[in-house]
Amino acid sequence: MSGLLVNPPVITARGIVNRFGTQLVHDGVDLDVYPGEVFGIVGGSGSGKSVLLRTLLGLQWPRAGEVWIDGQPVVVEGDKQAITPRAVKQRYGVTFQHGALFSSLTVRQNVEVPMLEHLGLSAEARERLAELRLRLVGLDSEAGAKYPAQLSGGMVKRAALARALALDPPLLFLDEPTSGLDPIAASGFDTLLLELQQQLGLTVVMITHDLDTLFRTCNRLGVLVERKMVSGTVEEILANPHPWIQEYFGGPRGRAALAGSGRPALMARSGESSNGP
Numbered sequence: 001m002s003g004l005l006v007n008p009p010v011i012t013a014r015g016i017v018n019r020f021g022t023q024l025v026h027d028g029v030d031l032d033v034y035p036g037e038v039f040g041i042v043g044g045s046g047s048g049k050s051v052l053l054r055t056l057l058g059l060q061w062p063r064a065g066e067v068w069i070d071g072q073p074v075v076v077e078g079d080k081q082a083i084t085p086r087a088v089k090q091r092y093g094v095t096f097q098h099g100a101l102f103s104s105l106t107v108r109q110n111v112e113v114p115m116l117e118h119l120g121l122s123a124e125a126r127e128r129l130a131e132l133r134l135r136l137v138g139l140d141s142e143a144g145a146k147y148p149a150q151l152s153g154g155m156v157k158r159a160a161l162a163r164a165l166a167l168d169p170p171l172l173f174l175d176e177p178t179s180g181l182d183p184i185a186a187s188g189f190d191t192l193l194l195e196l197q198q199q200l201g202l203t204v205v206m207i208t209h210d211l212d213t214l215f216r217t218c219n220r221l222g223v224l225v226e227r228k229m230v231s232g233t234v235e236e237i238l239a240n241p242h243p244w245i246q247e248y249f250g251g252p253r254g255r256a257a258l259a260g261s262g263r264p265a266l267m268a269r270s271g272e273s274s275n276g277p
Contacts (some may be wrong), residue, residue: 009032011033012032017062017063018051018241025048026227027227028228029052029228031052031231035203036201037219038206039221040072040214041207043224044224044248045088047224048227050207053205056205057092057094058129060183083188090174092170093164093167093169093172094117094171095177097175098179101148101156107147108134109130113163116168130162131168133162137161137165138158161177163191165196170203171202171205172202174204174205176191177193177206178208178213179191179209179210186213190217210257215257219233240244
C-alpha cells in the first residue's frame with residue numbers, strides 16, 4: 001500500500017464544511033484517495049457519509065472547502081456557479097444505494113444511458129458494449145433483457161455496477177454496495193469488486209457500514225467522527241484510540257468480521273488495541 005501513496009492523489013478534498021440550517025454535518029473534512037486503492041468511508045448514522053459522497057461528485061455544494069479529481073476542480077471555494085468538467089465526469093462511475101436503476105428501462109438499456117450522454121455510438125454498438133459490461137459483472141443477455149423489478153437484489157447491484165463501468169472509468173464511487181444483500185450475495189459482490197479492481201486498475205471509493213466488506217476489500221479507511229475525518233490504513237484505524245472507532249471496530253461484531261476476513265495480522269492488532277470483552 002505504501003507504494004500507492006507515492007503517486008499524487010486521484011481525489012483531494014480540503015476543509016469541507018456542510019451545514020443544513022443549524023445542523024453542522026462536516027466541519028473541515030480533509031481527504032486524499034490514491035491511485036489503485038479501495039478507500040472505505042465509515043461513520044455513524046447522521047455523520048454525513050452520503051452527503052460527503054455527493055460533495056465529492058459536485059452534486060452537493062458545501063458551505064466551504066474544495067475538491068479536486070485528477071487535479072481538476074470539482075468544488076471551488078466561494079464559486080457556487082462552477083460546473084464539474086465533462087471530462088472529469090467521464091472518468092468516474094457511480095452506484096447509489098439500492099441500485100437507482102431506471103425502472104422503465106431494461107437492464108441493458110440502463111447500462112446504455114451513460115453511453116447515450118457521452119459517446120457518439122450507434123444503437124448496435126451501444127448494445128454490444130452494454131452486453132460486454134453485463135458479462136463483466138456476471139450477468140447474461142437474459143438478465144439484460146429484464147426490467148430491474150424482475151431481478152434479485154444481488155443482480156440489481158451487479159447491474160448498477162455494470163452501468164457505472166459503462167464508460168470504462170478509472171475511478172469508481174460505491175454507496176452502500178452490499179446493503180440489503182444476504183451474506184453469500186454480499187461476499188460474492190466483494191469478490192467481484194476486488195477482481196474488477198485488480199483487472200481494470202480501478203481506484204474505488206466506497207461508503208459502507210458492512211464490516212465484512214470493509215475488512216475484505218479496503219486498503220485504507222476514512223472515519224467520520226466529530227464532524228471531521230480520521231484517515232489511515234486499516235491497521236492504523238484499528239489502533240486509533242478514539243472511543244467511537246474502538247467501539248465500532250473493536251466490539252463483538254467488528255471482531256467477528258475481522259476473524260472472518262482472512263487477515264490475521266489485523267486480528268492481532270485489534271486484540272491489542274481493543275478494550276472490549
